[in-house]
Amino acid sequence: MSTPQLAALLADLRGRYAVPRKKAADALVQIGAPAVPALIETLQHKNPEAQEAAADALTRIATPEALAAVELWKKD
Numbered sequence: 793m794s795t796p797q798l799a800a801l802l803a804d805l806r807g808r809y810a811v812p813r814k815k816a817a818d819a820l821v822q823i824g825a826p827a828v829p830a831l832i833e834t835l836q837h838k839n840p841e842a843q844e845a846a847a848d849a850l851t852r853i854a855t856p857e858a859l860a861a862v863e864l865w866k867k868d
Contacts, residue, residue: 798823802830805849806842813841817849828858835865 801823804816820827827849834846847865850858 798827798830801827802834805831805845806834806837806839808839808841810841813845817845820849821852824853825855825858828853828855828861831858832861835861 801816801819804812805820807813820831831846831850831853835843835850837843837846843865847862850862
């Protein structure tokens with residue numbers, strides 16, 4: 793996946809509309825571990841719905857790094 797494609801998915805994930813957010817989250821889950829750093833970053837986004845979508849995607853990717861980030865996010 794190219795950087796512009798990843799950037800477009802992240803823009804949709806962080807956007808205000810639910811359907812593109814869900815599709816972006818699903819696509820990022822398919823990418824897997826390479827998407828984890830960007831998803832972790834999204835846990836700090838100003839949009840709480842984007843944070844929740846990122847947490848869901850990280851949980852589905854389920855690498856140790858992803859799961860640890862979700863646990864820290866839940867404590868905040």
